[in-house]
Amino acid sequence: MLSGDHMRPPAVEEARAIKYPEVRDLPPEEIGRLARSIAPRLMPKPGVDYKLYLGSRPELREGERLLSYTLSVCPQCYSLLVAVIFERDGKVYERKVCPEHGEFEELYFGDYATYERFRKWQRDGKGVWTPNVKLEALCPYNCGLCPRHKSHTALLNLVATNRCSLRCWYCFFYAAKAGYVYEPSLNHIRFMLREARRMLPYPAVAVQITGGEPLMRDDIVDIVRIAKEEGYKHVQVNTEGIRLAFDPELAVKLREAGTNVIYMSFDGVTPFTNPKNHWEVPYTLENLRRARLGVVLVPTVIRGYNLHEVGAIIRFGVKHADIVRGVNMQPVSIVGRVPRKEREKMRVTIPDVLLEIEKQTDGQIRREDWYPVPSVVPVSRFIEAITGRPQFELTTHFACGAATYIFWDDDGELIPITRFVDVEGLMQLLEREAEEIRKGKSKYMAMLSVLLKLSRYVDVSKAPKKFKSKRKFLKYIYKILVRHDYSSLGEFHYQSLFLGMMHFQDPYNYDVSRVQRCEIHYVMPDGRIVPFCTFNVFPELYRDRAQRAFSYTIEEWEQLTGKKLSEEVYVRNIKKLIRGEPYRRAYEGIADVLSIPYEEHVKASKRFGIPVAE
Amino acid sequence: MRIKAFSFEAKASEPRPIDVKVETRVYEARRGRAVRLSCAERPFSLDDALDFDLEFSDTLQLTYADVIHGSFSCRVLDCEAGGDTIIKVLDAQLSGRRVRLFIVLTVEEGDVRRVYADRITGLGEWRERATKISRLASLPPSELEAL
Numbered sequence: 202m203l204s205g206d207h208m209r210p211p212a213v214e215e216a217r218a219i220k221y222p223e224v225r226d227l228p229p230e231e232i233g234r235l236a237r238s239i240a241p242r243l244m245p246k247p248g249v250d251y252k253l254y255l256g257s258r259p260e261l262r263e264g265e266r267l268l269s270y271t272l273s274v275c276p277q278c279y280s281l282l283v284a285v286i287f288e289r290d291g292k293v294y295e296r297k298v299c300p301e302h303g304e305f306e307e308l309y310f311g312d313y314a315t316y317e318r319f320r321k322w323q324r325d326g327k328g329v330w331t332p333n334v335k336l337e338a339l340c341p342y343n344c345g346l347c348p349r350h351k352s353h354t355a356l357l358n359l360v361a362t363n364r365c366s367l368r369c370w371y372c373f374f375y376a377a378k379a380g381y382v383y384e385p386s387l388n389h390i391r392f393m394l395r396e397a398r399r400m401l402p403y404p405a406v407a408v409q410i411t412g413g414e415p416l417m418r419d420d421i422v423d424i425v426r427i428a429k430e431e432g433y434k435h436v437q438v439n440t441e442g443i444r445l446a447f448d449p450e451l452a453v454k455l456r457e458a459g460t461n462v463i464y465m466s467f468d469g470v471t472p473f474t475n476p477k478n479h480w481e482v483p484y485t486l487e488n489l490r491r492a493r494l495g496v497v498l499v500p501t502v503i504r505g506y507n508l509h510e511v512g513a514i515i516r517f518g519v520k521h522a523d524i525v526r527g528v529n530m531q532p533v534s535i536v537g538r539v540p541r542k543e544r545e546k547m548r549v550t551i552p553d554v555l556l557e558i559e560k561q562t563d564g565q566i567r568r569e570d571w572y573p574v575p576s577v578v579p580v581s582r583f584i585e586a587i588t589g590r591p592q593f594e595l596t597t598h599f600a601c602g603a604a605t606y607i608f609w610d611d612d613g614e615l616i617p618i619t620r621f622v623d624v625e626g627l628m629q630l631l632e633r634e635a636e637e638i639r640k641g642k643s644k645y646m647a648m649l650s651v652l653l654k655l656s657r658y659v660d661v662s663k664a665p666k667k668f669k670s671k672r673k674f675l676k677y678i679y680k681i682l683v684r685h686d687y688s689s690l691g692e693f694h695y696q697s698l699f700l701g702m703m704h705f706q707d708p709y710n711y712d713v714s715r716v717q718r719c720e721i722h723y724v725m726p727d728g729r730i731v732p733f734c735t736f737n738v739f740p741e742l743y744r745d746r747a748q749r750a751f752s753y754t755i756e757e758w759e760q761l762t763g764k765k766l767s768e769e770v771y772v773r774n775i776k777k778l779i780r781g782e783p784y785r786r787a788y789e790g791i792a793d794v795l796s797i798p799y800e801e802h803v804k805a806s807k808r809f810g811i812p813v814a815e
Numbered sequence: 816m817r818i819k820a821f822s823f824e825a826k827a828s829e830p831r832p833i834d835v836k837v838e839t840r841v842y843e844a845r846r847g848r849a850v851r852l853s854c855a856e857r858p859f860s861l862d863d864a865l866d867f868d869l870e871f872s873d874t875l876q877l878t879y880a881d882v883i884h885g886s887f888s889c890r891v892l893d894c895e896a897g898g899d900t901i902i903k904v905l906d907a908q909l910s911g912r913r914v915r916l917f918i919v920l921t922v923e924e925g926d927v928r929r930v931y932a933d934r935i936t937g938l939g940e941w942r943e944r945a946t947k948i949s950r951l952a953s954l955p956p957s958e959l960e961a962l
Contacts (some may be wrong), residue, residue: 327936
C-alpha cells in the first residue's frame with residue numbers, strides 16, 4: 202500500500218477514549234465489555250466523515266461500453282458516489298463524479314477479456330449470521346461486520362503493534378510518526394481473537410499477526426500461542442523479516458509456538474527494487490530453513506518500479522522452494538491524494554501483472570493459467586454437500602485476486618497445474634455433483650462418481666516428472682476432496698509453489714461490491730471486524746480512530762517498558778551483509794547483485810529511508 | 816405504527832447475475848388470525864436505501880449496492896399497524912426459483928423490533944421454521960400456511 206499525503210486532520214473522536222495503561226491488564230471479558238461500549242462512538246459519522254451523493258449516474262462517452270454501475274467514494278472527501286464501470290479499448294475503467302471535487306477516472310482491470318473470464322467464476326458466500334454492528338449507515342461506513350457482508354473471514358489480521366524499526370518514506374502508520382503507541386495487551390488480543398471465532402456460519406480459522414512490525418514485540422511468541430489456544434488452525438506472521446535474519450532462535454520459537462508460515466515483504470531481487478529487506482532476506486531464509494518454518498514472499502508490484510522483475514521474483518521463489526511456500530503479489534494500492542498523472546505511472550492491475558509474468562517467464566506461466574479466487578468455491582460446496590456442514594469458502598469478488606500453482610522439472614521448466622489438470626472441468630464436475638446431492642442423490646454415489654471421473658481431468662503425460670505416477674497425484678486430490686485432510690493440502694503445497702495475486706483497493710478504484718465480498722478482515726481493538734479495504738482505505742475513519750482510542754502516549758509506553766521509541770531504528774550494515782555466503786547464494790542465477798558497487802547499495806538503502814552503518 | 820415494506824424487481828449481470836422479483840404482503844396478528852394490512856404505495860427514494868438493506872441483506876442477501884448494478888424498480892409500502900405483532904411475507908422469485916420467506920416484527924412502546932427473519936442462505940426445513948414463526952407471531956401453523 203502506497204500512501205500519499207493524508208487527507209484529513211484527526212477528528213475529535215480520534216482522541217484516546219480511555220487511559221490504556223489502566224485497562225490493559227483487565228481480563229479479556231472485561232476488556233471486551235469496555236471495547237464494545239466504546240465501539241459505537243468510533244463509527245464513521247454521516248455529514249462529518251462523509252456525505253451521500255447518489256442522485257445521478259455518470260454518463261458514458263463515445264467508445265465506451267457499459268458493464269455495470271456500482272457504489273464508490275470520492276477520493277478527496279470520501280462521499281459515497283455512484284460510479285460507472287465500462288470497457289474502453291480492451292480495458293476496464295471506473296468513473297465517478299463528486300459534486301464537490303469533480304470527476305475521477307481510474308483503470309479498474311487492465312484487460313477486458315480476463316475480466317470476463319474471471320467474472321463467470323463469481324460465487325457469493327452465505328453472509329455473516331452473527332453481525333456485531335447494527336445496520337445504521339450505507340456501505341462502506343457501517344463496517345464491523347454488518348449484516349450486508351457476504352463472506353466469512355478467510356484471513357483475520359490482528360495488528361499487534363504500530364511500532365516499526367524502519368522509516369520507509371511512504372509510511373505514515375508507524376508509532377513515531379503517528380505520535381502514539383498502539384500495542385494491545387495479551388488479554389486484549391485474546392478478546393479480539395475470540396470475537397472472530399464467534400462468527401457464524403463459519404468462524405475465523407486463519408489469523409495473520411501484523412503491524413507495524415510484529416516482531417518488535419518481545420511477546421510475539423506468546424501471541425502466536427494464544428492464537429492457537431483460541432482455535433486458529435493457521436497462524437502466519439507478517440514481517441519484513443529483518444529480526445529473523447539476526448535471530449535464528451526466534452524462528453524456532455515461532456514455529457514451536459504454532460506459526461504455520463511467515464508472510465514476508467519481498468519487492469524484488471535487487472537493492473533498487475527491494476531496498477526494504479534485500480540484504481537481510483538471504484539470512485532470513487537461512488534461519489527459516491534451519492527452523493523448518495515456511496515463508497510466503499509478498500511483493501507489492503508498482504509500474505515503473507518493480508513490474509519488470511515479477512518473473513525474477515517467481516524464479517527466486519522456485520530457487521528457494523524448499524522453504525518458500527508461495528509468492529503472493531499485490532498490485533499497488535494508492536492511498537492518499539495522488540495526482541492522476543502520478544497514479545498512471547504507478548497503476549498496475551491484476552491482468553497487467555499476469556501479462557508481465559507471461560512475458561518474463563517466456564510463456565511458461567500464461568495468463569490463462571490463473572483463476573480468480575472464487576473459482577475454488579465448488580470444492581467447498583462439494584465438501585459441504587458431503588458433510589452437511591458449512592465449509593471454509595473463498596467467495597471474494599472476482600476482481601480482487603487470482604491464483605495458480607506451479608511445479609518445475611529439473612531443467613528449470615515451470616509447469617502450471619493447468620497444463621495437466623483440467624481445472625475448469627474438475628470444478629464443473631464438483632459443482633454438478635454437489636447440486637445432485639442437494640436434489641437427493643446419495644452422498645456415497647456422488648463421491649464414487651467423482652472418484653471414477655477424476656482421472657479424466659488429469660493428463661499426467663504433461664505433468665512434471667514427480668507426478669508422472671497418476672496415482673500419486675490423484676491420491677492428493679482424493680485426500681483433499683473426500684477425506685478433507687488439511688495435512689494433504691500442506692503436503693501438496695510442499696511439492697509446488699503457490700502463486701497468488703491480491704489487488705487491494707484504494708479510493709480511486711473503490712467498488713463497494715468488492716468490499717462487501719471481502720474475506721481478508723482486521724479485528725480492531727473495539728471488537729469490530731472490518732474488511733481490509735475499509736480498514737486501510739479510510740484509515741482516519743477506521744484503523745487510526747480505533748487504534749488511537751486504545752493507545753498509549755509515547756511517554757506512557759516508554760515508562761511502561763523502559764525503552765526509548767526514538768532509539769528503535771534499524772541501521773543496516775551493508776558491508777557485512779553483502780560479504781556473507783548466504784547473500785551470494787540466495788541471488789545466484791537470479792540477479793547479478795555482486796557486480797553492484799557498494800556505493801549503489803548504500804544509496805538504495807538511504808533513499809528508501811533506512812540508514813547505513815558506514 | 817407505520818411499517819415499511821418493499822416490493823421490487825432487480826436484474827443485473829455483475830458481479831454475479833441477479834434476477835429477483837419480490838412481492839411483500841404485511842399482516843398483523845389479531846387473536847390467532849393474520850389480518851392483511853392495507854398499505855400506501857410510493858416510489859423508492861434514496862432515503863429508503865438503508866431500510867432496504869435492513870430488510871433484504873440477511874433475508875435475500877441483497878443490498879442497495881447490489882441492485883444499483885443493473886435495473887431496479889421498487890415500490891415502497893407504508894403500512895399502518897395497530898397490533899403488536901407484524902408478519903411480513905416475502906414471495907420471492909430468484910432466477911425463476913420461488914421461495915417464501917417470513918419476517919416477524921414486534922411493537923413495544925412504539926419501538927419496532929425484528930424478532931425473526933428467514934435467511935435464504937440458511938433456510939432450514941419448513942416444519943422447523945413454521946414452529947418458530949408460529950410461536951413468535953402467536954399464529955397457528957395452519958394460519959401461516961394459508962398466508
